[in-house]
Amino acid sequence: MAGAMAARSSRRFMSTASKSWFGHVQPAPKDPILGVTEAFLADSHPDKMNVGVGAYRTDEGKPLVLECVRKAEEKIAGSNFMEYLPMGGDISFNNHSMKLAYGEDAGVLADKRVAAVQALSGTGACRLFADFQKRFMPESQVFIPVPTWSNHHNIWRDANVPQNTFRYYDAATKGLDFKGLMEDVKKAPNGSVFLLHACAHNPTGVDPSPENWKEISAFFKEKGHFALFDMAYQGFASGDTERDAQAIRIFLNDGHQIACAQSFAKNMGLYGQRVGCLSVVCDDPQQAVAVKSQLQLIARPMYSNPPLHGALLVSTILEDPELKSLWYKEVKGMADRIIGMRETLRTNLEKAGSQHSWKHITDQIGMFCFSGLKPEQVDRLTKDFHIYLTRNGRISMAGITTSNVEYLANAIHEVSKN
């Protein structure tokens, strides 16, 4: 009845009803990273390889759900209510995350002066910080390394925070441009916010050494700069969670009040669960409470409160000594496989007779290798060899297996031998 009424009325509005309010909307460019997987999936070639997005694969080329995660899931499934979490997320999860990032015995934790909120993985943690920076450090800019994960630029742009860059990667050495970095740290206005990759820099795999970090930290103190650490690979880089958090330990030791955006996507394989944590070191407990309350005000009109399941899994694993110990083993296993693939890829390239130096493959660390390939060479890899990677030449080592490493090496040799 109502449908007939509407149909009659709609004839009066037909010409206006058929006009779209959104006819002018342009098709958006594909995300440079996620678009790679889309293209890969569309390809039917038998030898195709996806070394695009940074998701871990086993040596059989399969996604991996960690055993500690499966066990945790069996433990909690069916026994939990699905009530709303507080806006700042699960308290137990936040505490575990902070301990992991800052160290079990960290003074800042004992002092209760770290504000922590559960976030939507690393992206969500960065976005919360960016929105917070816009509100509470309105005069500040963010300094982002060149290169960086492309979404960092999107995040701070959508938060309306002015961006600047600092030198990081040296294309000539395929290593760290330490001199350029320190010069840009110096040039930046005092009190700037710097986005630092805590370990396993994405996309280059190039990390400062502990000595580098100490110098950076000291210089930051002179300039009064604020350090935001994006830590998406703790444990995944070297296989040792403490070692991968060295940069943070060094900054804390030097008395910096830092912030940290943590992700459990890779190191616990919880990608699609969107589990992360944003923490901010403050002067004292009252300030930490205030900062946390303001972060919650940012979360409430974005998604109200964060998703439960992934955070429960992380808490369950980290508070159970057996599961935690199993996790340490498994994350080391993933890191070791990647380190092994780096060695094998380099060896294969050298065996193929490549005249270039591929030392950087084993010098670099973490999920990614910045191959040094140019966009045209990448395009050839895709077109001629059905190998999918981002055009900046970033290779996800996790996508390489013992059965395809030779194919990859030969293909890279082919496109780069002139």
Added chain:
Amino acid sequence: MASNFMSVQERRIATLSGHFRGAAAVEEELLQRFPTMAMAPSVFEHVQQAPEDPILGVTVAYNKDPSPLKVNLGVGAYRTEEGKPLVLNVVRRAEQQLVADRSRNKEYQPITGISQFNKLSAKLILGANSPAIAENRVATVQALSGTGALRVGAEFISRHYAKPIIFLPNPTWGNHNKIFPLGGVPQKPYRYYDPKTRGLDYEGMLEDLKAAPDGAVILLHACAHNPTGVDPTEEQWEGIRQVIRSKHQLPFFDCAYQGFASGSLDKDAHAVRLFVADGGECFVAQSYAKNMGLYGERVGALSVVCTNAAVASRVDSQLKLVIRPMYSSPPAHGAAIAATILADGRLFQEWTVELKGMADRIISMRQQLYDALQARGTPGDWTHVLKQIGMFTFTGLNKSQVEFMTRQYHIYMTSDGRISMAGLSSKTVPHLADAIHAAVVGAQRKS
């Protein structure tokens, strides 16, 4: 392990002792004892404590109260007769199925979420025979429950819509007032609730919609209006539709209670389907928090109904650009549960039965509360308790009456007089009725 860090206590003592000596001498000594202490104050020194969220703050206050008589009628989360949260049977079964399936992995979802979930969500709200779906002109993205769907929609509108201003019913869910401005869409109110009748101010609403600019965005609660429980009748919805379409305004439906209001999924979708039937465009934000009890898993969807498939496809691509810098992709777990239920004929059927069970319990609470107030001879007309729909009742109690009820009777509710019927049980209805009675009679005595 000796800490290199100065404790809060030690710092206070150091500051105090500094008053008895020169500041420079103190600093020198501090640096020697605690070389790693931060000397500069925090860059967040000026950050003020934020006020409690008016709705979520109610639960915070409730939790602090030690009284055994306390009742939480604040946040809209369903409770059983025993006052316990409820996980639906179908949800448990779907979850077990997913956990037991070792072929499943935890990979990233696409930016727009689980495709099957999106299709089934659109079908749920628009109807299985919806021409909009058949014509491929609905862009649907998985979102973080209703809030997330609204926010993504707001951001999209602020970027791509010619008239990015939204009119919200007065009153509305408090978070609407934050989501839209932060998403880049300033808001204005339109008349909705009539405190005299405790019903819909239909004439006022139509007047305000006519006075609103052509092309403005109009937020409509699809059913079970929050906080008032006052919904337009089918005839009134048609009147509203005509005005909105004649002004070329863009309807944005917030649908958080489909199935929960009347007990029927299709009946509760009537308003949305009415608008879609005329071929025009609209936004629909869906939440599965209440009707599937998936609250904390943050399961929702945003659908944009467009006039043709090509537009819908481009809209979909632009929605991705909003989502990627916010959280990259949505959480998989809850949406996988919802998709499992929606896709399985038997689970779906059982869901409708459990959903009706929840709706019916709430309707019976309305009856019990009304009867209890009648029995006490509480002054005033309380028929609105029966007439209002969905999770909430807008009692008509004022702020000071609410404060009185909290103080004297440990009743926790929002200060606008809204009570969540889902938080009531046969055991607690008498206590609430006593509290309302005392508040109303007390107010009468005062005046």
